[in-house]
Amino acid sequence: MLTLQGNEMKTIEHRLQADAARIRVQTPAAVKQRMHRALARAGRQAPTPRRASWLTPGFATAVAMSFVLAVVALVWLKQPEESAPAVPVIASGAPLDNHQDPMARITQVMAARESPEAELQAELAHLNADWQRIRTRVRDQLDPLL
Amino acid sequence: MTAGASQALDLQAERNLIRRARDGSQAAFTQLMEAHQDRLYRFLLSRAATRADAEDAMQESFINAYRYLASYKPRWRFSTWLYRIALRELGKMPRPAAYDTALQEESSREPDPLAACIKTEERENLWLLARQVLGEDAFTALWLRYAEDLPVRDVAHVMGRPASWVKVVAHRARKRLELSLDSKQRAGSSAEHAYIAGQ
Numbered sequence: 001m002l003t004l005q006g007n008e009m010k011t012i013e014h015r016l017q018a019d020a021a022r023i024r025v026q027t028p029a030a031v032k033q034r035m036h037r038a039l040a041r042a043g044r045q046a047p048t049p050r051r052a053s054w055l056t057p058g059f060a061t062a063v064a065m066s067f068v069l070a071v072v073a074l075v076w077l078k079q080p081e082e083s084a085p086a087v088p089v090i091a092s093g094a095p096l097d098n099h100q101d102p103m104a105r106i107t108q109v110m111a112a113r114e115s116p117e118a119e120l121q122a123e124l125a126h127l128n129a130d131w132q133r134i135r136t137r138v139r140d141q142l143d144p145l146l
Numbered sequence: 147m148t149a150g151a152s153q154a155l156d157l158q159a160e161r162n163l164i165r166r167a168r169d170g171s172q173a174a175f176t177q178l179m180e181a182h183q184d185r186l187y188r189f190l191l192s193r194a195a196t197r198a199d200a201e202d203a204m205q206e207s208f209i210n211a212y213r214y215l216a217s218y219k220p221r222w223r224f225s226t227w228l229y230r231i232a233l234r235e236l237g238k239m240p241r242p243a244a245y246d247t248a249l250q251e252e253s254s255r256e257p258d259p260l261a262a263c264i265k266t267e268e269r270e271n272l273w274l275l276a277r278q279v280l281g282e283d284a285f286t287a288l289w290l291r292y293a294e295d296l297p298v299r300d301v302a303h304v305m306g307r308p309a310s311w312v313k314v315v316a317h318r319a320r321k322r323l324e325l326s327l328d329s330k331q332r333a334g335s336s337a338e339h340a341y342i343a344g345q
Binding site for chain 2: 012013015016017019020022023024025026027028031032034035036038039040042043
């Protein structure tokens with residue numbers, strides 16, 4: 001009779017594991033032979049097992065092309081905007097009063113003191129920002145007029 | 147837990163064989179097949195309606211494993227992947243009418259393949275009771291968990307269910323078995339009492 005008695009059979013889990021261990025099965029020789037033959041047939045039909053799609057040459061080409069396209073798109077986007085149509089300089093414009101050519105300003109600063117390169121770079125960035133702000137302002141003022 | 151004369155493979159050796167088989171070595175795949183065939187056969191016998199169904203399902207499982215070896219993901223055990231394929235193959239077979247071994251033995255049909263694997267003196271095997279009282283899914287979950295010693299997440303992967311489902315089903319199945327054992331025990335002792343009283 002099936003009971004749960006015995007020290008080593010305290011739980012159903014132990015009993016299931018122990019009983020499963022007692023079920024010993026060996027694949028019959030005829031079945032093994034049949035499987036070997038079937039495998040050989042499958043091997044002849046497809047000499048090498050199918051590889052994962054990401055390992056195929058087609059996939060590698062697609063990845064390479066995507067990469068090239070991405071680089072081209074990035075370069076194109078990073079290119080400076082087409083220089084705006086020549087805007088007449090407003091000699092008397094207030095925003096331009098204090099403007100100084102960035103390179104001239106740098107040269108001036110370099111001449112004035114032997115600054116380290118980082119300081120010059122910072123100065124250049126500052127001047128460039130000024131220049132962009134002035135350009136925008138001039139364009140904003142001119143657009144309604146044109 | 148042994149299931150016959152399967153050649154045990156350590157993890158590294160198995161990975162090497164898988165790599166070689168993926169590179170097209172049929173000999174490597176044959177070695178993998180030989181290492182897993184007995185356990186897979188035992189699993190299929192526990193679920194199939196007939197021995198022939200189990201054999202057919204095993205052959206198809208290995209052929210499909212060979213064909214689609216490239217899709218095997220090493221984060222699962224190779225055996226887990228095989229059980230998953232085998233369960234799918236078994237699903238294509240005609241479903242068994244009943245798991246009742248007593249009825250099968252009385253009829254002229256082929257005896258339950260699982261029962262046929264268990265020696266006569268070991269007919270108290272709990273798995274025979276499990277086949278009688280549990281549904282297919284519960285039996286499979288329990289078998290994979292305790293007979294094949296798979297972790298819950300692997301059982302869930304084989305059965306295509308969440309891990310929580312496996313835990314709940316396994317728990318209910320154990321309870322069910324426990325109740326069935328209790329009722330069998332009670333029935334046995336009352337029969338014994340009746341016999342003694344009759345004397």
